[in-house]
Amino acid sequence: MGIALVLLLKTLCYASIISILAGFIRPVYVLWFMDRCNRLRVLQVYGTLAVFFFILYEVLSHFLL
Numbered sequence: 001m002g003i004a005l006v007l008l009l010k011t012l013c014y015a016s017i018i019s020i021l022a023g024f025i026r027p028v029y030v031l032w033f034m035d036r037c038n039r040l041r042v043l044q045v046y047g048t049l050a051v052f053f054f055i056l057y058e059v060l061s062h063f064l065l
Contacts (some may be wrong), residue, residue, distance in 0.1 A: 002064030009057040016050035 023030040023042030030046065031037040 002060070006057060006061050006064060009053050009060065013050055013053035013057055016046045016053060019046045020050065 019030045020042060023046060024039055027037040027039055027042050031041060034041065
């Protein structure tokens with residue numbers, strides 16, 4: 001079960017990074033649910049998520065594996 005959680009966190013981290021790249025091309029692709037879409041908001045939302053998932057991945061991978 002721990003390996004699946006680590007894999008899920010790694011996948012979510014990569015998905016956040018891909019969303020950052022897509023949002024730099026066109027912010028409305030990833031921020032369709034917000035009223036204002038700009039590149040700074042993309043970096044704030046998905047950058048925070050990417051860092052959060054990466055830290056959680058690193059911590060759990062050291063404890064569970």
